[in-house]
Amino acid sequence: MEDTRHTCLKLQPKGAAEPIFVKGTWFHSHFDLSITDGHHAWICQASEEQVKDRAVQWDQPVPEYVALAERYLGFQQPGSVYGFADAGDGHKRLSWTFEKEGTKLEWRWKCQPSPNSKKTTADIMDFLMDANIRLSEEVVRKTQSFERLKVESEKCLAQSEKLTNEKMEFESAVYAKFLAVLNSKKAKLRELRDQLQKKNATGKLPKEEESTDKTESFDGGSDDENSEEETSENLTGTSKDIPTSRPRGRKKMLRK
Template identity: 55%
Template sequence: MATSTAAPRHSCAKLSVAVEDPEAGGVGAVFVKATWHPTRFSLAVTDGAAAWVAQASDAEVRLRAEQWDQPVADYLALAERYLAFQQPSSTYSFHDAANGNRRYLTTGDLISISSFGLSLGSNFWLSWTFEKQGTKLEWRWKLQPAPNTQQTIAEILDFLMDANIRLSEEVVRKTQSFDKLKQESEKCLQQSERFSIEKADFEQSTFSKFVAVLNSKKAKLRQLKDKLTELESADKAPKEEDENSTDKTELFEEESDKDASVNDEPSETGGGDLHSSPEKTAATSRGGRGHKRTRK
């Protein structure tokens, strides 16, 4: 089987566990440091006085996953969920596994171990509960006393200190970033207010100019309309005079034609003489033209 080269993940959680010490109110605390690999994991647990470790091999994890009808990845993800962070809905316990009897770790045991430099010789169970499809289930792993208690505790403390330093640095960076964003937001707010004022001024100025131009155009249109009215009135008067003059001219021509027709008619006395001499006709024509000139 090919071994995965993915980098391991580390976690450390402070878990509240049930104890039998009345002075502790039935609740104690342990620190659980875990290293998560793609197909296995390891645990290191301490209460500050003693330490225990567990190495869950690939075969053990695969066997547990098969027992719970789960893929290995899902089994590890669920275990990490409950051991990397304490889940409020879960009940954690850390008890003695000697002789198959459940004996909760008491504060007196821890004090005696710490006072005499002894290590607890028995194994312990670390267990936690969860619900699945309405059924409350329990998972647990057996831990053995650490070969080097002080080293194990020191490793857990080093991890916690490093994590605390990283968190502190991250808090500082986040605070600085927040302050910078706050300053930028204040600048943006000031710019927005300034832009709003400038926009209002620009709109007012533009509207005033528009109104002025509109009024000027209206005034010019009124002037052009007045000039057009004057020109129409001025053109109308000569046209009426021309019409009157034309009427008079036509009347005069009609009268002239009427007089000419009267002069051209034969007289009653000479009506029988239809064939006049050329001399007489010419004299009559000259007399007619002379008569017209006299009237003019």
């Protein structure tokens, strides 16, 4: 089954007093148009042969030609000039312009009067009403979905704030505990350092006193030895002057 698409465009042609409605039914290789101004209606049935001839004239593949026509008749393009002029015998000529590679081009399709204008106009109005209902339902669904998403987002935001606060409280508690442990370790290290310094100081004091005593003893001994040497020298020098033998009479007198 061939895929079909439907569009309906409210169009204000150049020079026209009233807008027109252009309903398009798009196939892979051809399309149908229904047009009404509210009073009269026209139709354009572009067959596969006609579309193929137009596509060859514009050096385009048929699907590309149909897609481009759908683009300009499905949605009014700002830079395009639309026309819906008389073509004689109640016929109308629908036209629109576009640019291709810097050249302004114009496409035209001749539309014949509808054999049943009321039915064609009613079909277009029914399509517009159905499309309006579908759009209204879509708007309601989107609005409800938006409200649900809004509620969910608010819940997520509240939960995120709660988790953020709990995270901050947890980090603060962990940091406080870590800081307490760190300060305790620092205090313990200072205490051990002080004990080590005291122990080293206590261990060095006796050695320093002993070395000082030894130095004083060594210095005193040296002084005594020097004084003894000086005395012996004096005595030696004096002994030279003293006779080695004393008179016998003197000895007797001393005895007496």
